[in-house]
Amino acid sequence: MNRIYILLLSIILVSCSNDDDSQSQTSALNGEWNLVNITGGFIGMDQDFEKGIIVWNFNESTQKVTITNNSTIDGVYNxxxxxxxxxxxxxxxxxxxxxxxxxxxxFLELTSNSFSVSEQFGDGFTIKFER
Structure with a gap:
């Protein structure tokens, strides 16, 4: 009987999930990011942007992002x-x-120096950022 209790306790402990995962992603996202590339869409767009042209600044404490978009390229999603x-x-x-x-x-894929957001599942765009 004790073995059953130990087995059940082990299963319960192993199956617990960590609710802090999205919080750690938010912390890693904090700060300034340069939008460097957008790909995808129906037309198969692949547009590079120089660092500093489009800047997203994530503020973890206010849960707000300030976007500075200085792109002057016409007819291109930016x-x-x-x-x-x-x-x-x-x-x-x-x-x-x-x-x-x-x-x-x-969907968000985040590393220490870059991240991308992809909506390719719906013929959308993939947006790439770098620090």
């Missing part, structure tokens, strides 16, 4: 216009999702 927007990271189905101004930008 993300959101300049402004300050609320943001959140949601984690449905084991994939972190970046939500800006209550709109999902896609």
């Amino acid at each position: 993300g959101l216009p300049s402004g300050t927007y609320p943001y959140a990271i949601s984690a449905p189905a084991d994939a972190d999702e970046l939500i800006v101004n209550e709109n999902s930008l896609g």
Whole structure:
């Protein structure tokens, strides 16, 4: 009988999930990021941007992102216009999702010096950022 209790306790402890995962993603996202590339869409766009042209500054404490979009390229999708927007990271189905101004930008892949947001599942865009 004790073996059954130990087995059940082990299963319960192993199956617990960590709710802090999206919080650590938010912390890693904090700070200034340069939008460097946008690919995808129906037309198969692949547009590079120089660092400093489009800058997103994430503020973890206020949960807001300030976007400075100085792109002058006409007819090309270049993300959101300049402004300050609320943001959140949601984690449905084991994939972190970046939500800006209550709109999902896609799935988030984050490293220490870069991140991308991909909505390729719906013929959308992949947006790449670097520090």
